[in-house]
Structures are given as structure tokens and as C-alpha cells.
Amino acid sequence: MNTTLCRFCGHELGETFADLGVSPLSNAFVHPKMVDHQEQVYPLHAKVCPACWLVQLPEIQSPDLIFSEYLYFSSFSETWLHHARMFSDTAMRRFRLGASSTVVEIASNDGYLLQFFHAAGVAVLGVEPAENVAQVAIAKGIPTEIAFFGCATAERLRAAGCRPDLIVANNVLAHVPDINDFVAGIALLLPSEGVAIIEFPHLLRLIENNQFDTIYHEHFSYLSLLTTEQIFLRHGLSVVEVEELETHGGSLRVHVRPCGHDTPQDSSVPVMLSHERAFGLESVEVYRDFARRIEAVKSDVVEFLVEAKRNGKTVLGYGAPAKGNTLLNYCGIGPDMLAFTVDRNPHKQGLLLPGSHIPVRAPEDLIAARPDYVFILPWNLRSEIIDQLSQIRAHGGAFAVPIPHLEIIP
Numbered sequence: 001m002n003t004t005l006c007r008f009c010g011h012e013l014g015e016t017f018a019d020l021g022v023s024p025l026s027n028a029f030v031h032p033k034m035v036d037h038q039e040q041v042y043p044l045h046a047k048v049c050p051a052c053w054l055v056q057l058p059e060i061q062s063p064d065l066i067f068s069e070y071l072y073f074s075s076f077s078e079t080w081l082h083h084a085r086m087f088s089d090t091a092m093r094r095f096r097l098g099a100s101s102t103v104v105e106i107a108s109n110d111g112y113l114l115q116f117f118h119a120a121g122v123a124v125l126g127v128e129p130a131e132n133v134a135q136v137a138i139a140k141g142i143p144t145e146i147a148f149f150g151c152a153t154a155e156r157l158r159a160a161g162c163r164p165d166l167i168v169a170n171n172v173l174a175h176v177p178d179i180n181d182f183v184a185g186i187a188l189l190l191p192s193e194g195v196a197i198i199e200f201p202h203l204l205r206l207i208e209n210n211q212f213d214t215i216y217h218e219h220f221s222y223l224s225l226l227t228t229e230q231i232f233l234r235h236g237l238s239v240v241e242v243e244e245l246e247t248h249g250g251s252l253r254v255h256v257r258p259c260g261h262d263t264p265q266d267s268s269v270p271v272m273l274s275h276e277r278a279f280g281l282e283s284v285e286v287y288r289d290f291a292r293r294i295e296a297v298k299s300d301v302v303e304f305l306v307e308a309k310r311n312g313k314t315v316l317g318y319g320a321p322a323k324g325n326t327l328l329n330y331c332g333i334g335p336d337m338l339a340f341t342v343d344r345n346p347h348k349q350g351l352l353l354p355g356s357h358i359p360v361r362a363p364e365d366l367i368a369a370r371p372d373y374v375f376i377l378p379w380n381l382r383s384e385i386i387d388q389l390s391q392i393r394a395h396g397g398a399f400a401v402p403i404p405h406l407e408i409i410p
């Protein structure tokens with residue numbers, strides 16, 4: 001794939017959206033024994049296409065390397081499980097899904113979502129490329145195809161008689177290197193009466209709220225409805241409804257049907273398209289301005305950590321999400337400023353964060369250390385985390401959240 005051309009429309013890429021230097025892959029956790037070995041680093045430089053306005057990172061690694069061993073298990077987040085339960089309840093009611101229906105989920109992870117459809121008697125099939133998480137789903141009784149999704153997988157599933165009433169693709173569209181093959185695969189697999197529900201982080205919210213840390217190598221595309229609608233249309237799919245969600249700092253959920261289906265387009269679609277135009281997503285200034293604003297966030301975060309250290313205050317981290325690595329590496333924060341972070345996922349504990357080499361420990365260690373500040377890396381889950389850590393406040397500690405602006409929460 002040519003890295004200077006737009007992955008959707010093939011136009012020459014234009015302006016810089018965010019140049020975050022170089023960093024390792026965000027899931028390349030380092031074993032403490034390997035601390036002195038050179039890590040593989042790649043540029044993290046997002047650009048915008050002046051023809052279709054797709055913000056994107058060039059592909060720098062084969063997807064096999066990125067996704068074959070994935071440490072993100074969706075079921076470790078309570079907020080996420082709640083979102084999944086609400087999603088399945090609403091979809092079953094809205095589309096009258098029952099014992100004769102089939103739901104296919106693309107990037108089904110550990111079965112966190114399909115388990116709710118399965119429990120209600122709906123036939124389910126997951127498609128998941130990371131073998132270790134797919135095996136967790138299979139052990140739970142969720143049939144899962146271990147594969148990348150695209151035209152080849154869609155054709156295989158169709159040939160095997162799969163006719164989904166509903167295809168779900170939540171938080172995967174932005175993570176596929178070949179976005180055309182992926183959307184063409186959805187179009188192939190979706191029967192004429194079927195519906196696909198697709199969720200992705202909203203570029204408008206990323207810009208509005210300085211979420212530069214959601215830029216990492218595995219996250220190839222940063223999507224607006226304006227661009228997404230063009231991508232679907234090119235593959236014979238039409239967006240019939242759009243809804244704004246609070247997940248991942250602000251996402252869109254679109255309902256997509258084959259073009260020619262008799263579902264009328266909901267007014268939410270033209271409303272969102274005009275909102276994006278008014279925000280400036282079809283002009284270059286908005287993208288240029290973003291590059292300037294993220295430098296201000298960096299200065300505030302670094303200043304806070306240096307000042308805390310100078311005053312003898314302890315700051316420890318919470319969470320080890322991909323976005324945390326972008327933030328820490330871009331700001332040049334290491335264990336000298338953040339001695340360790342903690343994560344509930346046991347697969348990450350005992351390892352070092354890629355690039356920054358900040359150790360990841362168990363949450364109990366954070367409570368025991370009685371820090372003055374807890375620096376929350378997964379800021380999208382801040383309320384859940386602050387509730388879980390009530391003991392920190394009891395000890396007189398406070399919380400710091402870096403995005404959209406550094407905020408101290410006593």
C-alpha cells in the first residue's frame with residue numbers, strides 16, 4: 001500500500017493533522033528482562049486527505065503483527081459491558097430479533113457483546129482476528145471465526161449459508177488498514193433486508209476535545225460522517241440513521257442498509273452532515289489549528305508533573321490503554337515522573353509500557369502507595385475509575401485527567 005496516498009480515495013495526502021514523533025506500537029508491552037533492548041519505533045504522523053477529508057495514519061506494519069496477540073479484553077471494563085448490554089437490548093427490540101434471527105459481529109473480541117444476544121436465543125457468529133481473545137469467546141460458547149474481516153471472509157461466510165439480519169461492527173472501522181475491502185465485505189455479507197450498525201470514534205469530537213492521544217498506530221482512520229457516508233456509498237450502502245454516543249470520548253453509531261432499501265433516511269443524517277460542515281470539516285484550517293492546540297496540552301501536562309515532583313508530591317498512573325502510550329511518549333514522560341501505573345487486566349500487569357517503560361502493576365498497589373495524585377490515562381472512563389478509587393480520596397489524594405485540558409479533581 002502506498003503510504004502517501006489516501007487509503008480510501010487514492011488522492012495524494014495533504015496537510016499534517018498531528019505529528020506526534022515516533023513511538024513503538026501501543027500493544028508492544030515490554031518484559032522487564034528486555035528493558036535494555038532497542039524497541040522498534042515508527043512515526044506517528046496523521047495527515048488529512050484534501051479530497052475526501054479522511055484523517056489517516058499510513059500503514060507501517062502488517063496487521064498480523066498488530067492484532068495477532070491482543071491484550072485488550074473488552075470484558076474487563078464495566079462501562080463497556082453496560083454499553084454492550086444496552087446495545088443488544090435495544091437492537092433486539094428495534095429489529096425484532098428472535099430465535100430465527102442471526103447476528104454477526106465483526107471484531108467480536110472475547111464475546112462481550114454477542115453473549116447478550118446468545119443468552120436471548122438469537123443465533124450469533126463472531127469474527128475476530130486475535131486468536132487469544134477469540135478462544136476466550138469460544139470457551140464461553142460464542143461461535144467465533146478467527147479471521148480478519150474483508151471480502152474474502154464475507155464470501156466464505158456467505159458460501160456457508162450465513163445470512164445475518166444484523167451485522168455489528170463497533171470500534172473496528174477505524175482500525176482496518178484496507179477500509180475499502182472491509183466495507184465491501186459488509187456489503188457482500190448483508191442481505192437486502194439486513195441492517196448493519198457501525199460505531200466509530202467521531203473525528204469532530206477528537207478535534208473539539210484535543211483527543212490527540214487517540215491517535216496510535218493501530219488506529220488507521222479518523223472518521224467524520226461526511227467521509228464515512230462517501231465510503232459506504234461507494235460500496236452500495238447507505239447511511240439511514242446516525243446517533244451520537246459518549247463512548248471513547250464521543251462516537252457515532254450509524255445504521256447502514258443496502259442502497260435501494262425502502263427505509264427512509266432519518267433526519268439525523270442531514271443534521272449531522274450540516275453540523276460537521278459548519279464545524280469546518282471540509283476546510284483545511286480546522287486541521288491546521290489542531291496541530292497547534294495539542295502542543296498546549298503537552299506543556300500543561302509536563303508542567304504539572306514537574307511541579308508535583310519539585311514539591312515532593314507523588315503522582316501515579318491509572319490504566320494502560322493504547323491512548324496512554326501516545327500521551328506519555330509524545331510528552332516524554334517516563335518512570336522518573338510517573339513511577340508506575342496500574343491496570344485491572346492481569347495480562348498487562350508485570351510488564352512495562354511501550355516506549356515510556358513505566359511499570360504496570362495491580363490496582364491494589366496504587367491504593368497501598370497512597371499517592372497525592374492519580375493520573376488517569378483512560379480519561380473516557382474517568383467517572384468509573386474515580387468511583388472505584390474512593391480510598392484515594394479518603395487518604396487525601398486527588399485525581400488528574402489530561403484530556404481535553406489538564407484538570408485536577410479533588
Ligand SMILES: [Zn+2]
Nearest residue numbers: 006009049052
Ligand atoms: Zn481521500
